[in-house]
Amino acid sequence: MGRALAQRGLETLVLERENAIGTGVSSRNSEVIHAGIYYPEGSLKARLCVRGKQLLYALCESHGIAHRRCGKLIVATDAAQLAGLKSLADKAARNGVDDLLWLSGEQARALEPALACEAALLSPSTGIVDSHGLMLALQGDLERAGGAVGLASTVQAIVASAGGHVLRVQSEGVEMELQARIVVNAAGLWAPAVAAATEGLDARFAPQAHFSKGCYFSLAGRAPFGRLVYPLPQDAWLGVHLTLDLGGQARFGPDAQWLPDGTDPAAIDYQVDAARAEAFYADVRRYWPGLPDGALQPAYSGVRPKIHGPDQPAPDFRIDGPGAHGIAGLVNLLGIESPGLTSSLAIADEVLQQLGV
Numbered sequence: 505m506g507r508a509l510a511q512r513g514l515e516t517l518v519l520e521r522e523n524a525i526g527t528g529v530s531s532r533n534s535e536v537i538h539a540g541i542y543y544p545e546g547s548l549k550a551r552l553c554v555r556g557k558q559l560l561y562a563l564c565e566s567h568g569i570a571h572r573r574c575g576k577l578i579v580a581t582d583a584a585q586l587a588g589l590k591s592l593a594d595k596a597a598r599n600g601v602d603d604l605l606w607l608s609g610e611q612a613r614a615l616e617p618a619l620a621c622e623a624a625l626l627s628p629s630t631g632i633v634d635s636h637g638l639m640l641a642l643q644g645d646l647e648r649a650g651g652a653v654g655l656a657s658t659v660q661a662i663v664a665s666a667g668g669h670v671l672r673v674q675s676e677g678v679e680m681e682l683q684a685r686i687v688v689n690a691a692g693l694w695a696p697a698v699a700a701a702t703e704g705l706d707a708r709f710a711p712q713a714h715f716s717k718g719c720y721f722s723l724a725g726r727a728p729f730g731r732l733v734y735p736l737p738q739d740a741w742l743g744v745h746l747t748l749d750l751g752g753q754a755r756f757g758p759d760a761q762w763l764p765d766g767t768d769p770a771a772i773d774y775q776v777d778a779a780r781a782e783a784f785y786a787d788v789r790r791y792w793p794g795l796p797d798g799a800l801q802p803a804y805s806g807v808r809p810k811i812h813g814p815d816q817p818a819p820d821f822r823i824d825g826p827g828a829h830g831i832a833g834l835v836n837l838l839g840i841e842s843p844g845l846t847s848s849l850a851i852a853d854e855v856l857q858q859l860g861v
């Protein structure tokens with residue numbers, strides 16, 4: 505976001521509570537460039553994912569960010585899932601994803617011999633990206649445009665002032681106040697807390713934070729597939745899928761585990777419990793029966809910044825600008841879970857538009 509503001513010629517400071525950039529949600533994910541298949545028609549997720557994918561591939565190419573348009577297969581593992589796969593293809597078409605190919609089981613196995621499925625959808629525009637390389641490239645552009653990153657600087661409150669907003673910031677034990685005309689709250693897991701600490705913001709615009717942890721297991725040995733493999737999604741969860749990193753190593757995940765409400769994001773335990781592997785074996789063997797016993801090793805985890813609880817339907821991204829809450833120069837980015845990485849550049853454009861800059 506900071507890059508986009510700086511490139512508009514605005515004096516831009518990105519405040520980051522940690523001692524380095526990119527240690528939050530953006531460094532703990534699947535690093536998949538999503539095609540835009542899954543999201544409700546007309547939603548911000550659908551629109552910004554499809555647009556963001558195009559912008560992201562272009563940025564990767566112009567900036568030499570490591571990425572690969574490896575493609576992905578979404579599989580129906582039994583005949584009962586065929587109708588679901590067909591309706592997913594229809595949804596994708598409504599979202600403007602017009603390159604999906606329907607494959608029979610044999611056609612899918614001709615591409616990926618280790619795969620077990622009744623049918624599959626091939627998404628050629630799905631890919632993978634080095635998320636750290638991406639964030640460094642964004643920081644480079646920000647700084648080239650005259651912007652700066654202030655590390656170890658935690659925004660504690662935002663109060664109204666004549667010229668816009670005053671940010672109360674704590675930096676290495678020192679409290680300071682910064683004046684800003686525009687504030688974009690892109691605080692990931694803390695975004696609802698930052699919204700709640702904003703003077704004059706109606707409580708409707710500071711939703712309760714909920715967190716869902718997702719664990720990954722890596723595969724010992726060679727990857728059995730050259731493309732990503734996803735099961736048919738269940739509700740809003742994409743299921744335990746196989747992704748590849750840019751070194752060709754396979755990993756499975758993420759699973760989904762709600763953390764207790766009121767969890768402090770700073771106190772989240774990112775350890776992967778090896779016992780969770782058991783459920784992975786069962787899930788993965790539905791599409792890869794050849795997964796050997798003992799091949800999965802705990803890898804890493806990430807936490808989804810949700811604004812809905814376990815029993816509520818998944819909401820859209822919330823990009824709450826002045827048109828929604830009535831405070832000039834303020835945008836809150838809430839519930840930016842997947843496909844937030846893919847959508848990031850398009851989200852930035854949407855924010856600029858809402859701010860009228």
Ligand SMILES: Cc1cc2nc3c(=O)[nH]c(=O)nc-3n(C[C@H](O)[C@H](O)[C@H](O)COP(=O)(O)OP(=O)(O)OC[C@H]3O[C@@H](n4cnc5c(N)ncnc54)[C@H](O)[C@@H]3O)c2cc1C
Nearest residue numbers: 521528529530533534536659692694806842843844845846
């Ligand atoms: C398990 C998992 C898998 C995912 N897989 C994918 C995928 O394959 N493809 C995809 O497109 N998306 C994926 N996503 C979603 C994607 O990772 C996120 O949407 C995206 O990274 C969110 O970025 P962000 O900048 O909003 O949050 P973050 O990356 O967390 O950045 C927020 C930053 O704000 C800082 N901060 C917080 N509070 C304060 C404060 N008060 N003051 C100053 N700084 C503060 C934090 O330290 C952090 O660095 C996945 C997410 C998860 C959890």
